[in-house]
Amino acid sequence: MADMMQFDLVSPEKMLASAKVSAVDLPGSEGDMTAMPGHAPMVISLRPGVLRADSGGEISEFVVTSGFVEINAGAVSVLAEKAIPRELCTREEIQALIEAAREKAAAAEPDTRDIGEKLVADLVHLLDMMD
């Protein structure tokens, strides 16, 4: 494996993953993308979705809610607000997040309501993907 890069997934409470990987699929707020070694330096924000890290055939998946990714040629650092390994994430948890997001969207000012509703839609989509 010549082409590997450092992948770090950190949430405020702990470091969830730190490994050498060959590719990372990211749910970017402007669309999904895959970061591979040698990628141009980039900072993107995340939407709720599933993040997939491929460490030479071994794939680990995480459910992330929101956050940022810093991409360099040799490293991908994910700063997730909330990240849960896919197998530990339950539908109930996402359902609770959807409820919270719905309430927030309903209470939001008209000019920010779109953002809140998009969050709800993304979460609902994520819930569908869990099956």
Added chain:
Amino acid sequence: MANLKDLKIRIESVKSTRKITQAMQMVAAAKLRRAQEAAEAGRPYGQRMAAVMANLAQGAAGSDSAPRLLAGTGKDDVHLLVVATAERGLCGGFNSSIAKLARQHADDLIARGKTVKILTVGKKGREQMRREYGEYFVGHVDMSGIKQLGYDNAKGIADDILARFDAGEFDVCTIFYSIFRSVIAQIPTAQQLIPAEVVETEGDVPFYEYEPDETEILAELLPRAMTTLVFTALLENGASEQGARMSAMDNATRNAGEMIDKLTIEYNRSRQAAITNELIEIISGAEAL
């Protein structure tokens, strides 16, 4: 002899005090380890957040369109002081040293003619500040129900601060807490939250592309960076509190031990004196016959 009995009761009571302080010390030691682990686990996130922030902010700080969280409101008339302390006492000078620092800042600001508002986090700080600064209180965050400090707790406080900022309640926000250095050293610190302090990065900063664009990312990142700062402060505070309590209780245990030794010597002396007295009485009684 009544005196002997009194001494005995006294010794017993100091002994049970020592037991309590010893137990508290051990509990604090166990909690300290957990708090330290939590503080360490949170560190990578904070560091990276600061690094990304620094990159972004350096570009945006100069421009006119810089968000208010970064550039400030252009004034510094109203200051919000967030005083983060513990919910419990019996931890040495921990709470009072934070309150003292906050008090100095408040006095300084008032002397310069600024308006001061105080938001307290944790009961002890509130109690200590109430008498002199009660009129400046604008809110209180109760942390007593929290077993394990989580990011959501910090988010609640940060959201409260942000809502106040958006409502134009203050211009500058500073948080007071204690940095954990070691069990015997906790450093009370003031950290400015709003406007955000930008750490200068050293060396070459790679040129990043942003998606969505810089302003949008910055607008999303700033509140989160602030939440991270609050979270870090709470974690450091948690570790400091337990550290301070541990050394305070260690001292108390040692003092109780010394006191028991002294009282025991006193007890033995008076016991001997009593026996000697009785002997003299018996002997002189026998001689009189």
